[in-house]
Amino acid sequence: MLQCLNKQTITQRFFKNFYTSVIPKVGLDIQEKLIFEQGNENSVGIDFEQPDLSIKSRLGHLKRNSKIGLPNLNEVQVIRHYSRLARFNYGVDTGLYPLGSCTMKYNPRINEKVARIPNLAFSHPFLPTEAIQGSLGLIDRLAEDLLKITGMNSICMSPAAGAHGELCAMQTIAQAHKKQGNTHKNYILIPDAAHGTNPATSAMAGFKVRVVKSTKNGKIDLEDFKKKCKDDVAGAMITNPNTCGLFENDICKIAEMLHEKGAYLFMDGANMNALMGRVFVSDLGVDAMHMNLHKTFSTPHGSSGPGSGPVVFSEKLTKYAPIPYIVNDEGEFKVIEKDRTGNSFGRMKAYFGQVGIHARALAYISAYGNGLASVSGDSVLNANYVKFKLEKEMSLGYPKNKYCMHEVLFSDNFLKGTTLTTLDFAKAMIDAGYHPPTIYFPLVVHGAMLIEPTESESKETLDDYCKIIIDLAINAKTGKYDEDFHEAPTTTIIRRADETRAAKFPILTYQEK
Ligand SMILES: *Cc1c(COP(=O)(O)O)cnc(C)c1O
Numbered sequence: 295m296l297q298c299l300n301k302q303t304i305t306q307r308f309f310k311n312f313y314t315s316v317i318p319k320v321g322l323d324i325q326e327k328l329i330f331e332q333g334n335e336n337s338v339g340i341d342f343e344q345p346d347l348s349i350k351s352r353l354g355h356l357k358r359n360s361k362i363g364l365p366n367l368n369e370v371q372v373i374r375h376y377s378r379l380a381r382f383n384y385g386v387d388t389g390l391y392p393l394g395s396c397t398m399k400y401n402p403r404i405n406e407k408v409a410r411i412p413n414l415a416f417s418h419p420f421l422p423t424e425a426i427q428g429s430l431g432l433i434d435r436l437a438e439d440l441l442k443i444t445g446m447n448s449i450c451m452s453p454a455a456g457a458h459g460e461l462c463a464m465q466t467i468a469q470a471h472k473k474q475g476n477t478h479k480n481y482i483l484i485p486d487a488a489h490g491t492n493p494a495t496s497a498m499a500g501f502k503v504r505v506v507k508s509t510k511n512g513k514i515d516l517e518d519f520k521k522k523c524k525d526d527v528a529g530a531m532i533t534n535p536n537t538c539g540l541f542e543n544d545i546c547k548i549a550e551m552l553h554e555k556g557a558y559l560f561m562d563g564a565n566m567n568a569l570m571g572r573v574f575v576s577d578l579g580v581d582a583m584h585m586n587l588h589k590t591f592s593t594p595h596g597s598s599g600p601g602s603g604p605v606v607f608s609e610k611l612t613k614y615a616p617i618p619y620i621v622n623d624e625g626e627f628k629v630i631e632k633d634r635t636g637n638s639f640g641r642m643k644a645y646f647g648q649v650g651i652h653a654r655a656l657a658y659i660s661a662y663g664n665g666l667a668s669v670s671g672d673s674v675l676n677a678n679y680v681k682f683k684l685e686k687e688m689s690l691g692y693p694k695n696k697y698c699m700h701e702v703l704f705s706d707n708f709l710k711g712t713t714l715t716t717l718d719f720a721k722a723m724i725d726a727g728y729h730p731p732t733i734y735f736p737l738v739v740h741g742a743m744l745i746e747p748t749e750s751e752s753k754e755t756l757d758d759y760c761k762i763i764i765d766l767a768i769n770a771k772t773g774k775y776d777e778d779f780h781e782a783p784t785t786t787i788i789r790r791a792d793e794t795r796a797a798k799f800p801i802l803t804y805q806e807k
Contacts, residue, residue, distance in 0.1 A: 384729055394537075394743075394745055395701065459494040465639050485536065532562065561578070584600075
């Protein structure tokens with residue numbers, strides 16, 4: 295294993311020392327310049343006929359005075375530029391993509407085909423409702439299916455992502471308290487393991503956040519929850535299974551405590567891949583929950599979109615939920631745009647939601663039918679398979695739990711005594727041919743690595759993956775290969791990017807040097 299790393303490192307050094315003037319290359323992968331850097335002002339990619347300059351321009355003050363700002367490349371250059379960029383993509387179609395908390399499952403091609411049906415893909419939201427009955431019917435049917443899966447009372451289909459769905463739920467809870475005159479209810483309880491979008495959306499909806507501790511087994515500390523669940527609490531945001539990949543067994547008790555105080559339970563449903571077909575969330579005492587259609591119900595995602603995060607509500611919250619919604623009036627689908635009771639907090643988004651993603655989710659659900667329970671069963675089975683294979687050489691985040699749900703959490707404990715960090719270990723995985731898992735999240739475990747294989751991986755893939763990771767872990771612990779780990783990845787065009795800087799100071803427009 296590590297021999298392969300060494301060889302690569304040598305190649306890289308060879309290039310560094312002897313060919314500093316060439317564009318960095320790894321095999322046939324080229325470090326692609328920006329399209330504007332490749333362009334040349336003196337060339338044109340297309341032959342225009344010489345304009346008749348004797349005709350007076352009729353453009354008047356609209357005539358362009360500045361440069362046109364096109365990159366000026368010929369067709370071959372353009373094709374190569376975009377084809378090379380496309381090769382840099384890593385996705386579920388390329389290999390295992392075990393990003394915990396993201397559910398990077400295979401997205402069946404039939405879903406893509408359905409979403410591209412021209413009448414659906416090109417229908418315009420400004421068309422009269424008579425002309426978009428098919429699209430509205432599709433949204434309505436998916437809404438019905440999602441209600442069946444969750445057992446809840448009503449649904450809002452418009453939110454455009456998981457975080458947007460959370461915001462939708464928190465605004466609904468805020469509206470419910472406002473309408474009931476509960477001005478003293480300003481706090482939302484959130485466990486310390488929560489996804490960052492939970493506190494963010496609470497704050498955006500006008501609440502303050504009170505953090506609840508986790509126990510040393512990675513679950514909500516019920517005593518701490520009880521202490522903090524006071525009269526000023528408006529609700530709680532509980533992820534279940536939580537971000538440590540563990541089921542919160544006390545969810546029903548938590549719901550009771552909240553309801554006793556006149557507060558609401560929001561469940562972060564991003565991890566529905568572990569539950570669907572197994573439990574009605576309505577039975578858990580949940581008042582609102584978002585689902586990530588782009589995770590659980592198979593829409594390709596990553597790099598900020600596209601997404602869809604419908605929210606289901608209990609009967610208590612239904613009248614405060616946002617508009618618009620679709621009703622089936624004896625076979626005719628109508629869009630209800632106005633809230634007649636004056637209770638709804640309003641609109642989340644223009645139009646009806648992400649119809650293309652609704653189409654994919656409906657295709658996915660229809661293909662599985664009752665088999666959705668086998669999806670959650672297999673995703674939990676696969677995660678536990680990885681857990682039992684890796685736990686001897688790596689260190690579990692919470693070793694006392696015999697089983698995990700759909701993802702398994704490791705800490706950097708096994709790297710103690712070496713100079714290696716979780717980042718070094720994750721980067722070495724790339725050289726070994728595997729995309730790293732989610733790292734340094736959740737924050738409750740030191741140097742976290744969160745692996746979510748999903749149900750779509752075969753035993754062969756998981757066996758190979760575990761073999762390689764075990765090899766890496768054994769080599770890491772010897773302390774003999776620290777330099778190789780620090781150098782990794784050596785097989786990529788860009789080695790270690792400054793990810794924090796890239797996220798905080800992105801340069802989004804090209805500036806000529
Ligand atoms: C992914 C995720 C979210 C946010 O969903 P987005 O669609 O990325 O906005 C929220 N909570 C959890 C636990 C998640 O995994």
